[in-house]
Amino acid sequence: MITKIKYIKNLAVYKDFEWDKEVKNEKGEILEFKKTNIIYGRNYSGKTTLSRIFRAMETGKLSSKYDNPECCIKFNDVSDVIQDDFTTHKKQVRVFNEDFIRDNLRFVVNPDDSIEPFAIVGGDNNTIENEINVLKDKLGENEKEKETRLYKDLLNGSQIAKQAAIAVEAAKKKLTDQLSLKAIGNPHGIKYKPEIYGDQLYSNPKLLKELSVVKNDSYEPISDDKKSLLLKLLNEQKKDSILDSKRLNILFEDLNEQTSLLLSRKITQSNKIDGLLKDAMLWVREGIDLHKNKRSKCSFCDNDITKERWIELENHFNEESSKLEDNLKILISNIKNEIEKLEDFKMEVKDKYYSKFHVEYEIINAELIDCLKSSKDALELLINQLENRLNDVFNPLAFKEPPFDKQKLIEIFKKIEQLNIRSNDYTKNLVKEQNEAKKELRLREIFDFINTIQYDNQTSEIASLEAVFEMEKNKKATIKKEIDDILVLITQKQNQLNDEGGAVDKVNEFLNSHFGHQFLTLVAIEFDDDVTGNKKYRFEVQRDGKKAHHLSEGEVSLIAFCYFIAKLKDIKTKGKKPIIWIDDPISSLDSNHIFFIYTLINTQIYGDEEFEQLFISTHNLNFLKYLKRLPGADITKETKTRFRHLIINRSDKNSIIKSMPNFLKNYVTEFNYLFEQIYKCSIMSNVNDSNYTEYYNFGNNARKFLELFLFYKYPDTTTQTQKIKKFFGENNIPSIFTDRINNEYSHLSGCFERGETLIEEPEMYTAAKLIIDRIKYHDIDQYQALVNSVEISFEQA
Structure with missing residues (x-):
C-alpha cells in the first residue's frame, strides 16, 4: 500500500513539495495515506498532476514534456518508486483521468476513431471460470499472516528451509571463528607470534592452505624433541629483517596551487562596511558569534546593538566571505595534517642495523631530518600566508611560493631502501634457517590445533546439515514451482475468457440503468485484422443505431467513467486488487448525474472492495459531500478507520498537499x-x-x-x-x-x-x-x- 508521496519537484505546479514538511495533523504528527483517500482541490490546483504521477506507475513512464521532474512514492511493502523506475513496483494500478480518456476513448480527439476494446469474463464461460476458481482455491490466500493452502505450505517450507540454512551457517561460523582465532586472534594467534611462527602477515586463507598440508597423509609432524631444538634456533642473536620503509607523498604542488587560488580570490564589495574593509578587525567576526541572539548591548562599549547594525554586519559577512573562510580553514587543516605526517616519519631505530652500517645510517638520518624540517618549514610558510588572508578575508594577497626540494626527499628514500636491502642480505643465511624452523613449528601448531577442536567431526556435521538444507530447499522450490505453474495456467484460462460483448453490455448497463441514457449505447464491432487475418473488435458509441457524433462534455464524461468502471472487471484486472485513482470524475455533470457517479463508486468499487487502495480527487463540494457517505467514512472516527481526507492548496504557481481542515470535512x-x-x-x-x-x-x-x-x-x-x-x-x-x-x-x-x-x-x-x-x-x-x-x-x- 502507498503510504506517502515523499516529494514532488519540477512537476507542473509542484515545484518543491515534501510530504513530511506539509502533511501533518494539529499535533505536528506526520500523516500517511490510508485504504481510502479523499482529496479536495480547486480547479487548476494540481489534482490531475497527482493522477498523472499514479498513471505513470500504470503505464511505466511520466510525460516527456516535464522538465527534470522528480518524485518518490513510498510503499509499506515494496521499495520506494522514483521517476526513473515506475515499472519496478509490481503493483496493479488503474487511473481514471483525462489521459485515460484520451488514450482509450480516442474519438474524443478524433471523431472518426473508436474506443479501445477490452474483454471481461464472458457469460458463456462458466466452465472455464469454475476451473479458475478451483485453481485459485488450490493456491489459497496469499495475504500476509493469513496464508492458506499452497501459499501456507510455501510459507512453512520457507521457514523450515530458513531454519536449516541458519543451522548450516551457525555450524560454519563456529568452525570459522575457531580457525580465525588461531590464525589472527590477538594475542595468541599465529599472526601475533611472528618470533615463533615467522609470519606477521598471517591470515585465514594461509591457515586454510596449510591446514590442507597437515591433513595430507604424507605429512609427518615434528617430534617434541625436534620442536625444542627449533625453538632454541630461533634465539640465535641475529638482526631481524628490516621491512620496506613507506614513502611520504606530500602533494606540495597541489597545496601551492590551492593556496595561491585562495589568496588571490576576490570578495564582492557590495554591502560591505568600509571601516572593516580597510582595517581587518577579526574580533568583529568573533564578536558577532559571541553576541548573536544572546545580548542586545555590546559587551565592549555597553551601547545598544541596533537591528540596522545587525543587518549591516550580516551583509558584510555574507555567504561568499564565509565560504572563503571555510575553504581557508579547511586548507590550513589539511596542511597541518601533512606536517603531522612529516613529524611522525622516522627511520627504523639504529639498533636494528648491524654496526657496520651505523655511520651510513647517521648520515642518511641527518639528511632525512634536515629535509623533513625544510619541508615542514615550507608548509608552515603556506599556513602563515593562509592565516594572513583569514585575518583579512576581504583583501586578496600575493602568493609567495616556498622552497621545497622534492627530488632530494626522493633520493633520501632510495638511500634508506638500499641500506635496508644490504642489511637484510647480511642476515640471509641465518634467516633462511630460522624461517624453515618457524614453518615447521607453525605446521606442528596447526596439527595439534585441529585435533584439539575435532576438526573432522565438525566438518562431517556441517556436511550433514547442508544435506538437510538442500532437501528442504528443494521441497520449497517444488511448492514454488507448483504455485507458478498454477498462476500460469490461471492466466492462460483467463485469456480464454475474452468477451468483448460482455464488456459492452457492462458499459451499457451502467449507462442505461444508472444514468438513464437510453439513446447512447456502446457497440462491439467485429472486423478482420489486415495483417493477421484474425477476428478483432473495436468499440463504437452509437445514438439510435448510428455512430454518435458531437457528444457533449457531459456525455463523454459519462461514457468514459462507465467504461473505466467496466474495465476494472476486465481479465487483466479482475481479482488482482489494484490501486485505483479517480480524478475529478464529475466534470460537466449535473447534480443528479454526480450522485450516480457516487453510486457507481459505492456499489461497483467500494461495494466489492476488490482494491488495495482507493484515491478520489474532486473540486466539487457537492460530490465531496456524497463521498462522506461511503462505508466507514465517518470523519469523527477518522483515526480508527480506513479514510484519509486531504486538500491541495495552490499559491501563485506552487501547490502543496495538506491535511483537510476539519471544518471542510465537517461542513463541506x-x-x-x-x-x-x-x-x-x-x-x-x-x-x-x-x-x-x-x-x-x-x-x-x-x-x-x-x-x-x-x-x-x-x-x-x-x-x-x-x-x-x-x-x-x-x-x-x-x-x-x-x-x-x-x-x-x-x-x-x-x-x-x-x-x-x-x-x-x-x-x-x-x-x-x-x-x-x-x-x-x-x-x-x-x-x-x-x-x-x-x-x-x-x-x-
Whole structure:
C-alpha cells in the first residue's frame, strides 16, 4: 500500500513539495495515506498532476514534456518508486483521468476513431471460470499472516528451509571463528607470534592452505624433541629483517596551487562596511558569534546593538566571505595534517642495523631530518600566508611560493631502501634457517590445533546439515514451482475468457440503468485484422443505431467513467486488487448525474472492495459531500478507520498537499473556509513564509465571502455596493475602503500594475478586521457559530 508521496519537484505546479514538511495533523504528527483517500482541490490546483504521477506507475513512464521532474512514492511493502523506475513496483494500478480518456476513448480527439476494446469474463464461460476458481482455491490466500493452502505450505517450507540454512551457517561460523582465532586472534594467534611462527602477515586463507598440508597423509609432524631444538634456533642473536620503509607523498604542488587560488580570490564589495574593509578587525567576526541572539548591548562599549547594525554586519559577512573562510580553514587543516605526517616519519631505530652500517645510517638520518624540517618549514610558510588572508578575508594577497626540494626527499628514500636491502642480505643465511624452523613449528601448531577442536567431526556435521538444507530447499522450490505453474495456467484460462460483448453490455448497463441514457449505447464491432487475418473488435458509441457524433462534455464524461468502471472487471484486472485513482470524475455533470457517479463508486468499487487502495480527487463540494457517505467514512472516527481526507492548496504557481481542515470535512462548505481565511488576516501582525498565502488571496476570499454573506443577509435586488454600505452602516469610509481592496486585489483588469507589486499588509489587515468586527456587531450568535466551525475558541476570537 502507498503510504506517502515523499516529494514532488519540477512537476507542473509542484515545484518543491515534501510530504513530511506539509502533511501533518494539529499535533505536528506526520500523516500517511490510508485504504481510502479523499482529496479536495480547486480547479487548476494540481489534482490531475497527482493522477498523472499514479498513471505513470500504470503505464511505466511520466510525460516527456516535464522538465527534470522528480518524485518518490513510498510503499509499506515494496521499495520506494522514483521517476526513473515506475515499472519496478509490481503493483496493479488503474487511473481514471483525462489521459485515460484520451488514450482509450480516442474519438474524443478524433471523431472518426473508436474506443479501445477490452474483454471481461464472458457469460458463456462458466466452465472455464469454475476451473479458475478451483485453481485459485488450490493456491489459497496469499495475504500476509493469513496464508492458506499452497501459499501456507510455501510459507512453512520457507521457514523450515530458513531454519536449516541458519543451522548450516551457525555450524560454519563456529568452525570459522575457531580457525580465525588461531590464525589472527590477538594475542595468541599465529599472526601475533611472528618470533615463533615467522609470519606477521598471517591470515585465514594461509591457515586454510596449510591446514590442507597437515591433513595430507604424507605429512609427518615434528617430534617434541625436534620442536625444542627449533625453538632454541630461533634465539640465535641475529638482526631481524628490516621491512620496506613507506614513502611520504606530500602533494606540495597541489597545496601551492590551492593556496595561491585562495589568496588571490576576490570578495564582492557590495554591502560591505568600509571601516572593516580597510582595517581587518577579526574580533568583529568573533564578536558577532559571541553576541548573536544572546545580548542586545555590546559587551565592549555597553551601547545598544541596533537591528540596522545587525543587518549591516550580516551583509558584510555574507555567504561568499564565509565560504572563503571555510575553504581557508579547511586548507590550513589539511596542511597541518601533512606536517603531522612529516613529524611522525622516522627511520627504523639504529639498533636494528648491524654496526657496520651505523655511520651510513647517521648520515642518511641527518639528511632525512634536515629535509623533513625544510619541508615542514615550507608548509608552515603556506599556513602563515593562509592565516594572513583569514585575518583579512576581504583583501586578496600575493602568493609567495616556498622552497621545497622534492627530488632530494626522493633520493633520501632510495638511500634508506638500499641500506635496508644490504642489511637484510647480511642476515640471509641465518634467516633462511630460522624461517624453515618457524614453518615447521607453525605446521606442528596447526596439527595439534585441529585435533584439539575435532576438526573432522565438525566438518562431517556441517556436511550433514547442508544435506538437510538442500532437501528442504528443494521441497520449497517444488511448492514454488507448483504455485507458478498454477498462476500460469490461471492466466492462460483467463485469456480464454475474452468477451468483448460482455464488456459492452457492462458499459451499457451502467449507462442505461444508472444514468438513464437510453439513446447512447456502446457497440462491439467485429472486423478482420489486415495483417493477421484474425477476428478483432473495436468499440463504437452509437445514438439510435448510428455512430454518435458531437457528444457533449457531459456525455463523454459519462461514457468514459462507465467504461473505466467496466474495465476494472476486465481479465487483466479482475481479482488482482489494484490501486485505483479517480480524478475529478464529475466534470460537466449535473447534480443528479454526480450522485450516480457516487453510486457507481459505492456499489461497483467500494461495494466489492476488490482494491488495495482507493484515491478520489474532486473540486466539487457537492460530490465531496456524497463521498462522506461511503462505508466507514465517518470523519469523527477518522483515526480508527480506513479514510484519509486531504486538500491541495495552490499559491501563485506552487501547490502543496495538506491535511483537510476539519471544518471542510465537517461542513463541506466554502463559506466556512472563506471566513477562516479572513479571520486569520484580521489577527496577523506581520507576513511571513507560513501565512503569506492568506494575504495573497485576500482579495478573492473577501469578495466571495461578502457576496455569499450579504446575499443571505439582504436577499433583495439591491446592488452589492449598496449591500456593503448597509452592512458597514452610516460611515461610508469602511465600505468604500473594503470594496476597493476586494475589487483591486481580486481583479487585475484596469490595475495591471497590481500584479507586479507586493501586497500592502496594513490595508489587508484593516479590511479583514472591519469585516470581522461588523459580523460580530450585527449578529454575535452567528459570529460565534462561524468561529466554532473553523475550530477557533470563542474566547480567543
